[in-house]
Amino acid sequence: MEADISRLSMPLGEAMFTQRAIRRLRRDPLPTEDIRLVLEAAVKAPNGGNAQPARFVVLTDREQIRAFGALYREAWWAKRRDEGRPWTTRDAIPPDAGSYRFAARLADEIGDAPCIVLAFSTGSGGASSVIPAVQNLMLAARALGIGSVYTTLHPVVMARLYTLLDVPAEAEFHACIPLGYPRGNFGPTQRRPTAETTYWGRWGNPPPWGSG
């Protein structure tokens, strides 16, 4: 059966401009046809030489997601150790520490997400041929009212992750994307003005619409 792409009719601009990191997810399961649709969007992304090295492992089983959630939490705190952060509990993270408090809550709650997509690559191409697919997946999820957030893991859990999911050693892990209906709202994001991030013709030269 063909995927029903007419369900992705949200204006592209609306999807891109309201797609924010959704870390608080409802537990309600996602329809399998919706999961399929976001993956159909993902595989349409550009990739090196059209070699299509991206592979996705989709988790929807409660017990499996709980087991993965424990690894995710361990990985999240291992990354903080690597960064030299002094915190070892969520409460110790200061309120002004950007999105860390929210990310720490996700690390506690990801085991309750209804769906997790793990993105890998096989053969050559690596991250550059997977990340565009992940962004397509997240935009398609937004169009369906499904929240998502791009996350990563840490080497300390990788061997156990590969064993848990039977991932072959030659596959390379790139991203972990929890999916679910949001407990908060989609909405605008805060980004630097393009006048600050864009140079015209050569590095440092402002674009015609102004200088940062």
Ligand SMILES: Cc1cc2nc3c(=O)[nH]c(=O)nc-3n(C[C@H](O)[C@H](O)[C@H](O)COP(=O)(O)O)c2cc1C
């Ligand atoms: C490479 C990468 C790694 C990320 N890792 C994490 C992560 O480990 N945990 C998390 O909660 N969010 C993670 N994020 C999400 C970012 O924190 C989020 O995209 C950023 O803060 C912007 O959020 P906003 O779109 O809601 O403004 C990651 C995003 C990217 C692109």
